Amino acid sequence: MANHKLHPAVTVSNIQTFVPITLDNEAADYNTWSELFRIHCTAFLVADHLEPRSPSPTATPSTDKEKQSASPPTDSWERLDAIVLQWIYGTISTGLLKTVIKKSTTAYDAWKAIENLFQDNKATRALFLKQKFANTRLENFSSMHAYCQEIKVLADQLNNVDAPVDEQDLVLQTIAGLTEQYETVGTILQNTKPLPSFFEARSQLCMNETTKANQALHSSQQAATALHVQSQTRSFSANPNTTASQNTSNTTRGRGRSRGRGRGYSSTSQPTRSKGQPNYPAQSQHPYIIFPNNWATTQWASLLNNTYNPQSNQTPPCPYPSTPRPNGSQRILGPRPAQAHMATYSPTPTDIAQALYTLSMSQPSDLVAYMDTSASGHMEQPGMTSPFIFNTCTNKQIIVGNGTTIPVIGQGNKTLPPPFPPLKLNNILYAPNLIKNLISVRRLTTDNLLSIEFDPFGFLVKDLKTKEPILRCNSSGDLYPLTTNFIKPPSKPIALAAVTQDRWHQRLGHPGKSLLHSLKSSSFIDFTSLPPSFWHHALETATYLLNILPKKTHKFLSPSTLLYNVLPTYTHLRMFGCLCYPTTPSTTINKLTNRSKPCVFLGYPSNHRGYKCFDISNNQIFISRHVQFEESIFPFSIQHSNTTLDYNFLSPPFNPLLWDNVRSSQPISLPNAPHPASLGPTPAPLAQTLSPPSAHPSDPAPNTQNLPQLSPQPTPPHSVPQQPPRTMRTRAMDGITKPKQLFNLNTTSIVPIPKTPYLALSTPEWYDAMQNEFSALIKNETWELVPRRSDMNIIRSMWLFKHKFHFDGSLERYKARLVCDGRSQQVGVDCGDTFSPVVKPTTIRTVLTLALSKSWPIHQLDVTNAFLHGHLQETVYMHQPMGFRHRDYPDHVCRLKKSLYGLKQAPRAWYQRFTDFVLQHGFTQCKTDNSLFIYHHGHDVAYLLIYVDDIILTTSSDQLRQQLMTILAGEFAMKDLGPLSYFLGISVTRTGDTLFLSQHAYAKDIIHRAGMDSCKPAATPVDTQSKLASEPDSLFDDPTTYRSLAGALQYLTFTRPDIAYAVQQICMHMHSPCMAHWNALKRIIRYLQGTADYGLHLRYSSALSIRAYTDADWAGCPDTRRSTSGYCVYLGDNLISWSSKRQSTISRSSAEAKYRGVSNVVAEICWLRNLLLELHRPLTKASLVYCDNVSAIYLSGNPVQHQRTKHIELDIHFVREHVQKGLVRILHMPSRFQIADIFTKGLPRVLFDDFRSSLSIRSPPASTAGV
Structure with missing residues (x-):
């Protein structure tokens, strides 16, 4: 026991002391945390636990001394590993702990899991940190030190995610985030050569902040001292024994009692007034004050009229209820008064409650x-x-x-x-x-x-x-x-700003009972002295005014109100024929170019917003919304301009009324009118070309109430005698007639589509189209004539006509097609299976992405009468085509040998015929998408996509494409249309290594079909309010139009994923649309009005890998409480697949709803991986799926079953199986950067624009913007 050594790792009681960083999912300091943690483990001799465990060596020391010196602490490896694992769990957040914790794991496993979690998410974190770094401003921080510290921390975090910020950018960004008060020091730092280091710049900025704070403190102290002195000189006396006369003398401020300099007043200077006169101040002194009725009884009357005389014991009330303050403070505020400030006025007591009234x-x-x-x-x-x-x-x-x-x-x-x-x-x-x-x-x-x-x-x-x-x-x-x-008011002369009743009477065209009679008398023409050539403009203006003026017979409602249920406005009305100055945008960049020119106001256009203006200088009429009017000047009353409008008003029968207007040959002078030269050059008067010449052209023509006289004027004695009027000689007088030429005044030369085959046969263009179609069918041996029998089911034949246009909108050809009426076919008699596969949109975008990554050419093929190549297995009889009946056998019927358009089995027959042929020539049919055919022989690779009769072909070489075209053209009437430009209504523009897919023309057509060509654009397709719900009480009255437009918008999502969620919402209510649903549909169209030219961008990608984003809006449907899930899938940098769909079952938690969304996108990824495998482009790395729900991520990797997940057990096992195989990895994504949010809910404009850009939905490139 004496030789037992305690391992250093056991002595650590608080890991936060050595690793003072808590790692979190949202943080970007993983590198710092990992470095500190590794240093700590090395210092405590457990660094080997962060590496894979190696087998222990079998050699042992030979001597006891060696054993004693080499023997480590006797703690077991499992115990030390548990300590290191405990350290890891103690330095990470709770959310991250739930993600990485597993049963029976080691420290190395947890260390590796955290490393994989953060290393795979560097790009997203770098994007977030770059935005935060660029938007950091000093105004959001309490001090300069805190601001600089945040800048430095963000730079360090960017270095940790492999997006380093160099020293120069760090200093420049610090200067860019300063406020205006630091503009001077920022400019000095920015102009310093060389640029100072970050720490030097921070030091100077902090010193400047300290200097400004000291200056502000010094200024505030001086201001407080001045206020204290000033308050003492202006305060009332606090002595209650002061007399009224003494107190009165204190009311005169300045030097002296009633004299000297100052703003005082004397009681002797009061104005006198008569007895009983109200005490109002002079209106000239206070012109903008609206005085109340009780003005004379308030204390303000005496103040403004210099009659104010305060009492000796009345001081202003203290706003705060408190005890009197001693010493100096009491001299300023005085004691709290016991009564009001004035005997005649009792204000409401002021306290804290009223002071904080604004924050109640x-x-x-x-x-x-x-x-x-x-x-x-x-x-x-x-x-x-x-x-x-x-x-x-x-x-x-x-x-x-x-x-x-x-x-x-x-x-x-x-x-x-x-x-x-x-x-x-x-x-x-x-x-x-x-x-x-x-x-x-x-x-x-x-x-x-x-x-x-x-x-x-x-x-x-x-x-x-x-x-x-x-x-x-x-x-x-x-x-x-x-x-x-x-x-x-607007800064203009009062004479022009004020609008009198007479002026409005003139603007409204002199309304009254005799309005139509006034029109006959040409009141507009006479009043403004306009030439008769402008008669129709005056008539249109009068008609417009009649429609918006109220009528007594209509209960004082206008005709427009009765028709459109909208009250008209009159603020836009102006006087007909007056001088106006419309804004004319300059076509050249020149500041000296005139922005306006003098014109004549000619009324209101019927199909545009604005005013019709007649340009006096070039005799042209145009429409403008921005016009300034001078309603007191009428140019044609000053001079009668000769216009180029050709009106033959002198042709027989002769109209004396028009002749009266023409005879006003001389200009009529009006007072205060501008000189005619200011309105441009004066053309010759009309009357000079029609009336006899006068010896004195300078003599003014007689005028009576601005109307010319019909009586002839006497000729002066010294004038030249007048010649008799010349008589006009016409061809009709000599019996000469000129053939009448009929002109087509239509603005287009396109022959309209005929309504019946008989009209088509009488039109050369359509007859040729029908003849070409019939000849092709006969050449193809489409049918044979057989006698009619009674047991035959004969279907009807029809002619369909259509204009075929190029992608730029120009006419390509007239197309006539003979079709069958498949509605009269009977299943089991003359038709069987009718299903025909078409290529999926995801497959098209995937193949286009692969072609861009390999720089392959992409061509479009056209099959003439594709359905006619299919062989029929059933017996079908058809009537002979209208207009092309056989003259010898008019009663025979056609027994079809080959497919024809309109037959239910026509698409399937054509597809089967095409499939059988290409399989015989080396193509293989893709199992993932049956409409994709792959040609792979050695280095020769080709992909062929078929969508009914539209075909896309991309090959690895031009030589291979020519060989395949030769083979296909030998069997079918097929031709190469060149590079892909227009496919399925989609405009395709290739610029270098990028493709731009747009449905601009289709979007414009939807807007036109909805009748919203002039609607105001919306910023987003859907608002951020609650989801659409069923409203049986407010059903839409035209469900057919609603369903038609909703279906059109659904097809528009082929290239517009930004409207996928909005379209999904309105399509859920196609069975019973309501007014709210119709308004939501119009919101989408308003959004398209401003983004009609937007489309999907596909670009070159060197490294092809799949990443996906998925999200779900839990229980968002107000009717069923089902969740809406959405996802988007990228192949490289290109968006190839997306979805916005309501889930089929109800989810009991947000984790369950989001996990179902994960399951859906994993299924889509598996399908895409199989597709790429068949395209000979297999993926070697796992596909990444980003989800913002930690619980869903945890469920995808944790093998432990939970009671709350058994009802979604299939989804659990499906996702886990692919995660365990290494095909898919589920990673966390912050909600702020979850792109899939755009498919699940309405977003604010800023966030929507950001996500739309992430989806590669943008305006066309500069080279194609004008196409």
Whole structure:
């Protein structure tokens, strides 16, 4: 027993003393922890327990001395291993402990499990730390030392995850996170050459912080001293024996009692007023104050009218109920008064409860903000007036008057919403427990350069430089709320800003009983002196006004209200024909380019929002939304412009009304109108080309109420005699007729689709298409004519017509197809099995990814009349095609020998024919996806995908592709369309080593079908509120349209996984859609309006491995309480598979719901691994599955059964089996970076945009953006 030695490891009582780090799942200091732990184990002679156990040596020391010197402590290896294992468990968090703990494990096993857990998750942790490192700011920390310490810790953590931050980047990021008050020292550090080290920069920043703190303390002491002296000079006398006259003399501040410098006033300077006159102040002195009715009885009247005379024993009440303070404090505050401040006014006593009124726990009745002069920053409640939180912040608190603190959850900036002026509110603190929104007076005035004047009835906000009033807010309570009693009007002349009744009468087109009669008299034309060529614009404007004006016969409702059930607005109305200045965006980058030009307002367009403007300079009409109007100026009343609009208004029969308008040959002068030269060059008047020439063109034409006279004017004696008017000679007078030419005024040359075959036969383009189709069928020997029998089941034949377009939207050809009416077929008589496999979208994306990784060409093949190549096994009879009946056998019927479009078995027959042929020429059919055929002979590899009659072919060489095309073209009418560009309605653009898959045209078509071409885009496809539920009381009245659009959106998810969850939600209610479901569908379309050109990006990947993300929203369905699971699978860097689906059973816990999601994605991964194995690209590494639920991860690897998991035993065994085989590994992923969240619930915009980018859903590349 004397030779027994105690092992050093046994002496350790607290492992935290030697390893002061607790390792956690969310932490990134694994390297630091492992290094400290290994050093500790080495120091205590147990480092070998962190390595695999080796067999003990058989050699033993020969002598007793050697035994004594070489013998280790006699503690057993198992005991020491248990101590090391206990150390490991003692330095990790509880969550991590649940992940790694196992039964009958060793220290090395636990050490290795932790190493694998953190080493496999370095990329994700590095991404999280980089974002946190870049967003660290000084404003979120209490001191400069804490800020620099956090920066250094983040840099060290990035070094631990193999993302090192060099010294220069560390210093620059530290400078970038400084606030404005440290801008000077930051600039000095940044311009220092060479750049100082981090510790030198931290030292200078901390010294600068200490200097600023000392300066602020010194300034506050000086201010307190000045306030104390000033309070003594302004305080009232505390002696109760002071007379009224003596106290009155104290009311005049300054030097002397009633004279000298100062702001005092004398009792002799009071204004006189008559008896009985109310005591109102001069309106010129206080123009923005709204005085109450009891103004004369308040103490404020005497204050403003200089009649205030306080009593000797009345001092302002102390706001805090306390005992009088001795010495100096009592001289400032005085004793607590026993009565009110004035005999005529009894204010409410002030105490702590009123001082903290803004923080009361009662629910407010309004959502306004209140001015606060003691608040150091703006404060708001999240979700009340702030639409969202800009920056998350958890290190700030608000200290209120009673000493308690309120946590701050966010900080951001915004401006006051209309109708308030756009004043900036910077650094708003969002606190959930704040009942009243507070606006800091100090912040508001400094950020906007304002001055604020408070009075008993509210406050007035003025511009600090111009002293111009901006905002007036009235108050009748204890606080100063932000109201809209007075808003600064637009800065324009009062004559232009004020809109009179006459002006509105003119804007509305002189409404009244004789409105239509006024139209006959061309009131618009006459009032504005517009040429008759603008008659139809005036008529359209009058019609528009008639439709929005209320009618007495319609119970004072307008026709538009009766039709659309929407009240019209009139704020956009302007005077027809007035001068306007629309904003014209410049096409060149030139600051000196004019942004507007003078135009004439011609009304409101019917299919656009905006105003129709006639450009005077180039005689063009365009539409603009941003227009400034001058409704007192009418350009055509100043000059009659000669427009290029061709209206033959002088052709017979002659219209004297139009002639009257043309005869106004001379410009009519209007007072206060701009010079005609400012409106551009003046063209020759219209009347000069129509009326006889005058000897004195400068003489003004007579004018009576702005209308030309019909009576001829006398010719002056010295003028040239007028010639008789010339008579126009036409061809009709000489019996000459010109052949009439009929022009097609349609904007397109495409012949429309005929409604019947008879109309098609009369159109050359469609007749040629029908002839080509019929000739191809006869050449292919599709049928033979046989006599009709009574026992035959004869199906109907039909012609279908369609325009075939290129991917850019241009017309390719007219397509006519003869089809059968398969609805009249009878199963077992003329048809059997009808199922035909098609290639899966996941297989397509997988093959495209492999082709990109090998830089193979990808081509698209086209089979002419693909279904016609299938051989029929059943006997089918069909009527002869309409328009192509055999002239000798018109009553015979067609017995089909080959497949035809429309037959139920046509797709299956074509697929079987194609499969049999390619298998004979060296292809093998993929067992994982039967529509994928693989050609693999030596170094020659080819993949062939078939989706009905659309085929994709990618080969390892061009020579192999040409050989295969020769073989296929020899059997089928097949041609190579070149590189893949348009497949299944998907536009494919290849740029180098990237592919861009987009359904832009299809998305636009969905928007058009929904009638939402001009809708406002939405930021996300689904909101963050509760899930959609069934609402039998509000069913949608058009379920067919709902189902059609929902099905179209479902096909759009082929390249748009970002809308997968939103589409899944609306598709669950296709059987009985409600209005809420229809609104959710429109929300998706609004999202597509802003992202219609977005698509899926596939890029080159050198190392192909599978990783997946899975998540579940537990019990999210409000109707069934089933969970929604979603996953996404990546092959390399490319997204190839995703899913958003409601689970088939109810889960009793979130762990169970998420484990079912893990089981689903493991099944998808197994299918993908088998697919890659058949494609001769097997995976050698385990596929990684990321889940954010620790319990689900624990269940996937722990072989111990639990009572709560027996009901999901199949999923448990399925996942564990693949984990044990090494095919799949389940790892933890923080919820913030769980990409699969986008498939299970609605997300905020910032998080949704982040996850959408992670899914590789982006706008098209720059080279294809304009295609």
